Amino acid sequence: MGGYVAMNRILTALVLALMLTACAETASDSSEGDGAMERSAISTEGLPPESERLATERRLQLERSVDQWFLAYQQQEFSKADGLATHLEQYVNNHLAAIERDVQTSSPRFRKVAAAALGFSGKEEVVPVLIGALKDPFQDVVLASLLSLWRLSLSGVKVPAQPVAPLLGHSVADIRSNAAMVLAHAVTPADKDLFLPLTSAMEDEDAGVRLHAAVALGALGEPDAVPFLVKALDDPKALVRIRSAYALGRIGSRAAVPALIDHLDDPNNDVSKAIHKALQTITGQKIPRLKHEWKNYWKENA
Incomplete structure (x- = not known):
């Protein structure tokens, strides 16, 4: 890895x-004539004055x-x-x-x-x-x-995840991707109301958004996310497929097992390894990375 x-x-x-x-501004941008935002002020009480x-x-x-x-x-x-x-x-x-x-x-x-x-x-x-x-x-x-x-x-x-989540709908792909990247580490199972924006992000045209949204859904741990992550096992980007497989393993729902077995022979070796790891995590089985053996197991234990 x-x-x-x-x-x-x-x-x-x-x-x-x-x-x-x-936006490569010149050093003259240090002036305040560019419309700097009015925000809640940080207290400077007790700070020594700093010349320009x-x-x-x-x-x-x-x-x-x-x-x-x-x-x-x-x-x-x-x-x-x-x-x-x-x-x-x-x-x-x-x-x-x-x-x-x-x-x-x-x-x-x-x-x-x-x-x-x-x-x-x-x-x-x-x-x-x-x-x-x-x-x-x-x-x-x-x-x-x-x-x-x-x-x-x-x-x-x-x-906190909540103030970041609205940026998943931003018009700029890089902002959506960075927001999803934050959420991948900020989301907890308590953030149930982020299920809809995160599943919508799984359909984003930007691969970075989809990748990090998959991680966030895994952290959310909501079984209803399984269909969205299963669909992502066919994503054209290998990293999205890898992260979706890991997310499915983290959620731990046996409903994902048939789709994981079907995708075990992914042509990308790293994706196949991630899917295998997810299968082992969900089932607790140490079956080798062989599709026919997993099919036989599931036929008897579905």
């Missing part, structure tokens, strides 16, 4: 590329560091990227209040950078700031905020 993990890292980097390279020159230097430094991290991931230099992430975590937490303020009041360019940086903080306290930034009129800021919420959820920070 090492190759699959690497592939996931590459997909994540590609999503981040859209966030970092779109120092603020711009800090923002540019942060932008360079985030770009370096992205390039390392893009080039699959994962050790380098991990080292940069460690230093980014320290830098972000040393300037946390100022970066939170930038998400709300800076230019679009630096709102995007600040939103991307907060994901390195590992702090639950930044979640409300990022949730608020999901309403930003600039798509890059929304993309960055979603990616940071995803990073935080991976580090164990609790991210």
Whole structure:
């Protein structure tokens, strides 16, 4: 599965590329004449004043560091990227209040950078700031905020699913995909009201949306999701089929067994392995990855 993990890292980097390279504003974007959003203010009481020159230097430094991290991931230099992430975590937490303020009041360019940086903080306290930034009129800021919420959820920070779910219906595919990616880690069995938007997302034209929606449905654990995940076993994208198989295994409904057996001979070896694992998980059987043996088992134990 090492190759699959690497592939996931590459997909994540590609999503981040859209966030970092779109709308290349000039440094003059640091001015406030671009219609920065009016949002709930972050308290600056007790903070030392920061000159505009120092603020711009800090923002540019942060932008360079985030770009370096992205390039390392893009080039699959994962050790380098991990080292940069460690230093980014320290830098972000040393300037946390100022970066939170930038998400709300800076230019679009630096709102995007600040939103991307907060994901390195590992702090639950930044979640409300990022949730608020999901309403930003600039798509890059929304993309960055979603990616940071995803990073935080991976580090164990609790991210609420409900404020993210409406973005599954966004007109921009990359925003829908990033939203689904957050939900894949944020959804819990308590989020039953997300069943309909997640099953609708399984029909999305974007493969990234379908892939992450399948993971979220597995986390939701609702047996009624089985028909939607079974249908996805015929998805043209192998990663969608893999994640759908794992989701079926996680839900654990025996209603999925006949379809899993039918798809056990998927031409993609990784898909076939995922389907086999799901069958073993659901049935508790250690039958080899042979379709005829599973058919015989099911004939006797359906």
